[in-house]
Amino acid sequence: MITGGGTGIGAAIAKTLKDQGFKVSLVGRRREPLDQTAEAIGGAAVFPADVTEPEAIGRVVGEAVGANGAIDVLVNSAGLARTAPFMKTDAAMLRQLFQVNVEGVVTCAQAVLPAMLEAGFGRIVNIASTAGLxxxxxxxxxxxxxHAVVGLTRALALETAGKGVTVNAVCPGFTDTDLTAExxxxxxxxxxxxxxxARATLSETNPxxxxxxxxxxxxxxxxxxxRDAGAVTGQSIVVAGGEVM
Incomplete structure (x- = not known):
């Protein structure tokens, strides 16, 4: 199950895992990009839902299991970016980013984790950012x-260690997606x-x-x-061309 699976990094992950033989379930707020990605990768189950709504995610998990079987892998790729000088960053902006970027990860992980623990196998990957480091x-x-996503990843990795479940983060630098275009x-x-x-300015951060x-x-x-990555948990894997070491 891949959240934010209709565009950008989520869509690329969907294609890569589908090519590796995974049955893919795509979750996102808008159905149209989900359908487009599903068609582009040769088929996937599509579930429009907002990761900030626990009831909706609970429903989607049940439907995804019905469509594709047990959820062995959760990729939390849904995310939101906003920019503003610190003195113009109000509580509403902070709450909005936390709701999507942090609470969304918590909601989805809590929805799939019990079955993973019962099965003795699971992989949770949170798409964070170099901004988490x-x-x-x-x-x-x-x-x-x-930073909260990275901290959550580390804490949950310790809770699930030795139970067949790994929890890791991937931290990209500026990536060629619609989010960066914005x-x-x-x-x-x-x-x-x-x-x-402007594009050159962002590219300059990458060696x-x-x-x-x-x-x-x-x-x-x-x-x-x-399956051979079972000893890798609690890590933040940086994909940024050497920007963060």
Whole structure:
């Protein structure tokens, strides 16, 4: 089950895991991109739902099990990014980012974890960010929420250690997705720079001098959900070209 599976990193993960023979369930707020991704990868079960609504996620988990069998893998890829100077970051923005980026992960993990523990096998991968490991200016609320995801990953990994379940985070740098495109648009509107200049500014944070490809993030997830990755838990795998070491 992949949340945020209709676009960007989530869609890339869906394709990679489908190509590896997984039965894929896609979850997201909007049905249209879910359907488009399902068609593009050669078929997947589609479940429109908001990760911030526990009742909806509980229903979706039941339906996904009915469609594809037991959920062995949960990838929490749904996320929200907002930027603002610290003095313009209000409580509403902080709550919104926490609700999606942190509470959404908690809700989905709690919905699938009991069955994983009973089966003695499970893989939970949380898509965090390099913002979960370092600071960035003008993104304090986002940085706080992604640090929380990394902390949650570590805590849950210890609770599930030795029970056949692993919990890890993947932390991409700026990735070539619609979310980053929105960030570029905001830079353009606030600074008057061209889109090319804004994109170059984001790329400069990566020693490779480019944006990360969604498929590169998906490849890290593929490794973590494999049966031979059972000794890897509580880790934050960075996919950022050396930006964070």
């Amino acid at each position: 370092k600071g960035y200016a003008y993104t304090s609320a986002y940085v706080v929420s992604k 960030s570029i648009d905001r830079i353009v509107s606030l600074t008057g720079r061209s889109a090319e200049e 490779l001098k480019r944006l990360i490809r969604p498929e590169e993030v998906a490849d890290a997830v593929q490794w973590l959900v494999g």
